[in-house]
Amino acid sequence: MSRFRILLRQIWTIARRDFVATVFTPTFLIFLLAPVVMGSFGAIGGLGANAASKGAEAKTRIMAIVDPARSADVAAIDQRLRRLYRQSEEAPPMLETVAPAADPAAQARALFDDTRVDVVAVLYGPLTTPHLLYTPTSLRSADYLALLAEDVVRADRSGIAPLSTPTRTVIPRTAPSLRGASASAFFAVFGLFFLTLLLAGQVVSGVAEERGNKVIEVLAAAVPLESVFFGKLLGTFGVAVLFLLFWGTLISQASMLMPPNFAAGLAGLTPALGLPVFTALFFAYFTMAYMLLGAVFLGVGAQAASVREIQLLSLPITLIQVAMFGLGAVAVSKPDSWLSTFAAIFPLSSPYYMAGRAAQSDSLGIHLLALLWQALWVAIFIAVGVRAFRRGVLQSGSGTFRWKRRRAAHNAVDTTVS
Incomplete structure (x- = not known):
């Protein structure tokens, strides 16, 4: 079996282990129904505010x-x-x-x-x-x-009687409107922010918990740390996909129960690339946003040794997500500015902005480049997190990358032979 196949098998084993350990637990139902709890609190607050507002308006x-x-x-x-x-x-x-x-x-x-x-x-x-x-x-x-x-x-x-009698005719649009594209762009940015805020944070608690009970050190002794980190990232991403499939199915079936005004508002969301292509790109950028933030949170969470440290880390993590949402939202409103260029290049904000751009522009080539660019930074963040964990937690030498260690060993062998 080749080294690459062994690496994939190790990653799959870690991912399957984390996925099963998360999904097949009673607490996963609480996580799966978290939007119901959040929506209930929001609905109660909204109904109270609406009642107070209507009472004042009356x-x-x-x-x-x-x-x-x-x-x-x-x-x-x-x-x-x-x-x-x-x-x-x-x-x-x-x-x-x-x-x-x-x-x-x-x-x-x-x-x-x-x-x-x-x-x-x-x-x-x-x-x-x-x-x-x-x-x-x-x-x-x-x-x-x-x-x-x-x-x-x-x-x-x-005279009070009307002086003209208009004839009204509704003209359906055959091409996406600028207003619909802009609304779709903001919806895409907000959707990515909401989903990553809700789902990506579980990466931190998972790796920190396993660090506290020494499980991650046992895994590191059995397989390379790169496989452990990437496998855990894929495992939690599988949980996120299951969450999306569950709620996506419910929402698609409940669409017939939506009020007419709400359904008409959704119909006004007209992405420039068309709904099927835009949906595929939205999921691709959600994947990249989750992987990028998850890789960062994985490296940060690996440094936490207790629940208290995780709680202290939750605030800067949330601030990072809010900042990326703000940057992406402002950038899609100014698509030809230097800010949009920066948002497209900066790895953490790139998925947000590019998802919005998919709603505003019908160009496909730039999205392939953006996805490759973001995938490169996922690998970089994982490598940096592995090095920090190896050096700061496992204390196994300087934490240099494997190719550097192989080169140093090769130079030592050459020196001995000569």
Whole structure:
């Protein structure tokens, strides 16, 4: 059996061992259902915030002090203007009209002191020259009242009935839109960030735990450390793929239960390369992002000797992931800048940016180069982690790479022979 086949067999053995040790445990179910717990907390918080927001919105008002004979015209124009706002858009607060008192200016100021409702803007005076009062954060509501007064005056001169009857025709797009491509790019960057944040951290705890109980030293005595590190990385990646398959299957089957607005929003995500190619590239860049971060975390976690040290390492690890997400998100918004070039070259941010680029550009050649570049850095990170572990933990000499040790041994033999 060749040395390469022996190396592959060793890597496969370590990967299978870690995969089985992780998956065939009761705690794996907790890990698999972690998004349910996270989603539940998010849903509870979102429902609470939504209820509080809607409760405040229900009591928010904009007021118009107009003659009772004009209140019907003002209400009709208000209803016409509100047709421009969709449910997903923030419409102005509810309008109420009140009859003017002896002093409309004082009446308008007194409305802000009403404890039953939250008045944010008031219009009073002639509609041709209205006066507007508003709170510091309600300029938009004041602008709406000004537009309302303008349209009422225009309706007086031309009539309230519409002067034109439009014919609307929906034109489906045959090519991806710039907006859809940009949304797909951000979705890709955020998706990689979320998945690596959720899945890549398990590499640290696994290697640190085995270092603490001396298992990794036993493995290092049986097979080369390079095989141990790469095998453990592949084993945890297999767990991540199983996680993706489980949730991907559930989400694909639950797509029919999605609200129409949500389904329409997903349909607006139109990557430039097409959905099948983009999906394949997204998985490829997820693989590289996981391998790169996993290789770094593997080397860092191998230096931790206790759970306390792992907890101390979790903060900088999370900060690295957030920084890479921020760099990738900004870079995809500026595709022709020096920042995008840096994000494509820097190994830890390269998968994030290139996944976003796959949604914005239909060029395929650059993705092959990017994947090869990232695979090279995976090997470099593993080699550096092995050297640091051999030198700092096993304390087996200087930790030089194997080819350097072979060259030194060869030189020693030549010197002896001569």
